[in-house]
Amino acid sequence: MAGLQELSLDGLSKHYGTVAALDGVSLSIARGEFLTLLGPSGSGKTTMLMAIAGFVTPTGGRILLNGQPIQHLPPDKRNFGMVFQGYALFPHLTVARNIAFPLEVRGMPKSEIDRKVGDALGLVQLGALADRLPRQLSGGQQQRVALARALVFSPHLLLLDEPLSALDRKLRADMQIELKAFHRKVGLTFVYVTHDQDEALSMSDRVAILRDGRLLQLGTPSELYERPATRFVAEFLGRSNFLAGKVEQTSADGFVFRCGSELFVQLGPERKPDVGTAVLVALRPERIRPVEPGSQLVNILDGTIAEFSYLGTAFHLLVDTAVGRLAVTVPTWRHGAPPVIGSKITLGWDADASIRVEQD
Amino acid sequence: MNPTRLTRSVGWAVICFLVLPITIVFPVSLTDKRYLSLPEEGISFKHYVNLFGSAEWLGSIGQSLYIGVVATAISVTAGTLCAIGCWRLSSRAGEAVRAMMLVPIVVPTIVYALGIYRFWVDLRLLDTYTGVILVHAVTGIPYVVVTVSTALAGFDARLEQAARNLGASAFQTLRRVVLPGILPGVVSGAIFAFIHSWDELVIVLFIASRAVFTLPRRIWDGINEHLDPTMAAVATIMIALTAVLLVLDLRMRRRKEG
Structure with missing residues (x-):
């Protein structure tokens, strides 16, 4: 497992013409922290995650990994794991080949790939389904495959883009607990995007509340709930x-x-x-x-x-x-x-x- | 709404108009006479024997296959890359390029052929394999762009992002994720591009003379010079090959949907 990394954003902005999707956001994410980006749609939370992942090029500011600016690195050179909305599993590859993908493109020897894929399947308890195709899996199983695939290459941190939004209410509650336990188990920094307040409050170490591309308040769930800084935060959380x-x-x-x-x-x-x-x-x-x-x-x-x-x-x-x-x-x-x-x-x-x- | 008698009859009439003229070549190819006609006293396979014993016909079939395969390979490569590029742009620029790619289909072939002829004179490509392959490749690109663009419209762009995020370079992403996802569209495009080259006549009439003698041109000359029923046998084979390719295409699409 790669050593834990520290990520910080310094005045990060993304302008589309005159519209600011992200407007000078600065924050730093501690090693091993579960940080949630919370906001209504259009608040800039997804833009922020996509900028960290490297799919959105910021128009201003810096993204720093252990103090080194990385905002100009392409996504494949950042070594960040990501769980996409809808999981984005490769439909033509089996579960095992999906998980092997990041190792194969890194040119890892076959024997090592097999071992790591086996470990990852064990971690998410999906060993029995290694040869299935993604469409033969339930939503919860697909999510675990996506998690295993995002973690198998020892990423610096894990980005999660509304991973639970496709699941029904009951399964969502179960997966919240599972994800939280998972975070404790792997000890990796998680950056989690959601628009669901309950999800943010129940899972996160800290929550960043965004609105109109700006960071309104950053704090632990209880700080935000008990001591909201603005009317918006008070109304948005409960x-x-x-x-x-x-x-x-x-x-x-x-x-x-x-x-x-x-x-x-x-x-x-x-x-x-x-x-x-x-x-x-x-x-x-x-x-x-x-x-x-x-x-x-x-x-x-x-x-x-x-x-x-x-x-x-x-x-x-x-x-x-x-x-x-x-x-x-x-x-x-x-x-x-x-x-x-x-x-x-x-x-x-x-x-x-x-x-x-x-x-x- | 149930089809009325009238719409049903019109429908069948259209189908007959489309299909019957094609089917006429089957009995003609089996005629026992030495000129284009329907069999009178009996069925004969002598024109098929003649076809497969003729160095000229076999040579033309070989040439057409060779030109078709090479031209298709070029069309598929260029057309697929073009469609993916337009898909990436996913803006007006992409739309404009896609529209421009359809020009070879829209412009009357004879106008196009004339232009190519003048151009090929200067490039000394007249009556060469390279010349014919290049033209067929370029005019085959639209079919590939259309089928691949359709396939890309149904392709989840997040898969591409996922691949990049997992450490795949742009090229690895193309080869391992995008291409497998749009493969049915690529193969469809290849089949259409090949059929296009396989029965293209007008351009070949302009830019080829002795060295390159494709199958459609051999048939054309045969009709102009002597009404040899061997042509009907050739036509039967061409139709059979085209039909096989179309059925392949259809089955592949169905497998993708299923």
């Missing part, structure tokens, strides 16, 4: 309520802001705004809970249940309040009787349950 208001008062570790007729307290490590500035605060539905009227909780709000849906483990409520309609998720076990539409409810949340985000 659901969120937003409270727009004006700062009334500041203290050492937070501030009080006015939202319509209500006053709320917000505590957190983020940079404190000056009194009088407009702020936007994100509040996750599961951080709000129903409380007794007159509760001592610092943030209290009265409302009326407008809609609810039953999700098995939780009720999802929409509550009309003085600051607008809020989404609230309440665990089923906590709620007791099912909610009644039109009934009064008092909501409360801790001062550190919410977070100030940038409007974008």
Whole structure:
């Protein structure tokens, strides 16, 4: 296995005429890390992966492997493994010949190829299917062949382009776990592209959120979920309520802001705004809970249940309040009787349950 | 919608018009007379015997095969590379080149032949194998470009990217991944290019005289000079060979779909 490599992007840009598919993205990927590029379609995540793989020539910036610029190397000289969307297995070659392909084009001796292909087939537990053609395999098996083929030549890192998008929901969940375990087993750097938030949160060491060709935020899944930097990130990763208001008062570790007729307290490590500035605060539905009227909780709000849906483990409520309609998720076990539409409810949340985000 | 009696009859009429004139050569080739006619007193294979005993006819068949095979090899190589290049460009430039490649089919053959004649005079290629092979190769390219382009339209471009990513050079990718993927289109193109050369007459009439005497030209001379039924025997063989090639082509396409 080749030593682990460090990849970094330095101001990487790709312009098509006046349109920027990628606009000055800089980030570095640690050795052995599972990094996910997450964004809606057109965010530049695929362009970024294709630039790393060598299929898109950047119009600006550099791609560095262990400090050496590689953006001008052709794809076949980069030694990066890749799992394509739809897998791109060669339809005229058997499973074993597909996996042997990268070794054959490198001119490796036959005996060594056979040994490595055998090892790779064992790694993905497909030894019994070595002589099948790709079209005779299930989606999950095809994916394992694609993985084995991308790893058999000891690449510097592995690129994955929405590899699970062709699978059905159930198989997708299984493959997420399998891929994650696989990453631990081979210890290689994975760069994974997806538009599926759950996939990104459940599998990655770190997630890079992209939008309109720009890197919005990079962090661990929990950092991104708990401390989104912008409204877009908060909305893109899960659901969120937003409270727009004006700062009334500041203290050492937070501030009080006015939202319509209500006053709320917000505590957190983020940079404190000056009194009088407009702020936007994100509040996750599961951080709000129903409380007794007159509760001592610092943030209290009265409302009326407008809609609810039953999700098995939780009720999802929409509550009309003085600051607008809020989404609230309440665990089923906590709620007791099912909610009644039109009934009064008092909501409360801790001062550190919410977070100030940038409007974008 | 069920075909009505009328459309059915028209359909059959068209098929008859297409096929019957071809089938007439079979009985004629078996005539017992010494001129072009239908058999009267009995069936005779003497014209086939005559054909295979004639150095002239056999020589022409050999020449046509030789020219056809070499010209096809050139057409297939050039046409396939051209189609792949256009596919890579996949833009207006590619479309324009593809359209230009069809010119040899669109321009009336006689105009084309006249142009080639003038050109070949200067190049001293008249009445040479090289001259005929070159013309047949060039005029065969469109068939290959069309069939290979069709095959490429159904070829997953990601396979090419996958090959490059796995370390294959551009040439290795072409040979190991792209060509196997479009092989049915390439073989189809080869079959059409060969048939094109095999029965091409007009250009050969212009640029060949004594040294090169292809089979269609031998038939043409035979008709002009003496109405020898051996021609019918030759025509039967030509039709049989063409039919075999077309059936091969059809079976290969079916195998690809199946």
